[in-house]
Amino acid sequence: MVMVLRLLGRRVISLVPLVLGIILFVFTVMQFSKTDPAVAVFADAPVSADQLEQFRQEHGLNDPFFIKYFVFVGLVIQGQLGKSLATGESVVNMISTALPLTLQLTFLGLIIALSAAFILGTVSAIYRDRWPDQLIRIITLLGVAAPSFWIALLLVQWLAIDNPIFPSSRYINPGDSFSGWLQSMTLPALSLAFPIAAQMTRIIRTSMVEELDRDYVRTARGGGLHPVVVVGRNVLRNALINPLNVLGLRVGYLMGGAVVIEQMFNLPGMGQVMIEGVKNNEPAIVQGAVLTIALGFVVINLIVDILSMIANPKLRSHTA
Template identity: 55%
Template sequence: MMPVMILGIALLVFVVLQFSPADPAYNALGDSASPEARAAFAEENGLNDPLPVRYFAFLGDLLRGDLGVTVAPSQPVVDRIATAFPLTLQLTLLGLSLAIVLALVFGVTSAVHRDRWPDQVFRVLSMIGIALPSFWLGVLLIQQFALNMPILPTGGYVNPADSFSGWLQSLALPAVALALPVASSLARLIRTSMVAELDRDYVRTARGSGLPPFMIIRSVLRNSLITPLTVLGVKVGYMLSGAVVIEAIFDLPGMGKLILEGVNGGDVGLVQGTVLTIAIAFLVVNVVVDLLYLLVNPRIRTV
């Protein structure tokens, strides 16, 4: 279904951006260009063609990997995305890794100590984490750990090839701002799934047989991960879109900066390319999550 979904996303993005008030001819030629020059630009670039003709031309360019050029300076959109997307991907993966670790720790601890004080504490903390918007959390982190306690930078990006520690410091606060809401949501799902699984007959049998608790918890956790994995695929999309806002707060030159640049400059092609890239990345991640089901529960292979 991925090709069909990509076509649908491409159609939606293309049609929506056609209603943008930005005039490509005006943005490309400037306000000093004559009406004749603008009309010639529109004719040369197919802006006067009917919408279906422009859409199929756009699809043809998309299949060739051509997303057009930016308005000013004139650069291929693909090259701009190739420079910005790795940073967004790094931030998302770092935040996702942190979210998974925190969710497993909190979720498993809550399930094992069901209805006792660790469970109550983690449930309250998870509710607070879910309620915190990432952008507001990012501002709080900057104020506390970059201004009041200047141990981490307020923003900017360091290439890992230049300094790994500098790279980690530059992405630490943005990754935490992205990870905490996702970790809180996943922890609640893991806790709920494990509590239901701990009440099954095979768990009572394993306990009665004298199996070590860590082996029982490992088996229960593995059987409880299907639902959290399903939600994880959706949460990655949330993190990709949330990274756009977080990058603006922490002044990171990723996809968020490209989208803001395209919106502020009326560059429809740049916005179109970045949104499509993020949407396709989200689809790819969900396919990977579907394949992870086979590792977590091999019985799915026979379905």
């Protein structure tokens, strides 16, 4: 428990410069936008140059870069992220509405990816250098090379257009219909999961092969223990430590990929919020969305680190 608290303390301390750096990066990138936020807000309304200038003054758009930066940092400290220039809606409210869908997509994709990787990686290691292993290695090679958006296009063509089994651009709330929600999320989740499943399969296979070659496995088999007992009781537990260590980075990839996949399937998640913010040059929206995703990445990696400490006694003693 003490070690976990130490780890939490270190991560909280490191979170401060991370948040400041993320905000500074997004602020800097947004400065290169050619879209004037004031013009974007009044795109469909005839306004004079004086009215535009007054709007910029009222919302601090003419303030120097670092003043705008520290104003936003102050809002973050207060638990706020500003408001949309166009609608006046709180960015926190916009994110709280969109974030649940992104989390649903991320974790559904994670469940699919880990389930497939665990089965394929284990089978590939047990049947090493035989035809099941060769077939799985070919599939994983294709999966690693194929980006999520390309997989999404293929799935839409095969399973939504040619064979209309799943919807391609409709979201159903799980509270309204769980089966409908599962149908609407299947293609996006598969698109996200396929590359991650391929990567994790290769990692699990490598770890399993190394573990199967250890002396204790030969001793257990020589003692008459059934291979299933040896693999299930000892090999799997030890072999899954290394894949667990890299899982956090893969989950971060899932969250980032979800932003793109949501746009392709017209899902009202964080991707839609971020794209609208970029399109209309709304710094508060973009900063809030990027900051939320980055914090989610940090939290997920913290959880993975804690799980790794629980699973690996050597890591616990090293951390202490």
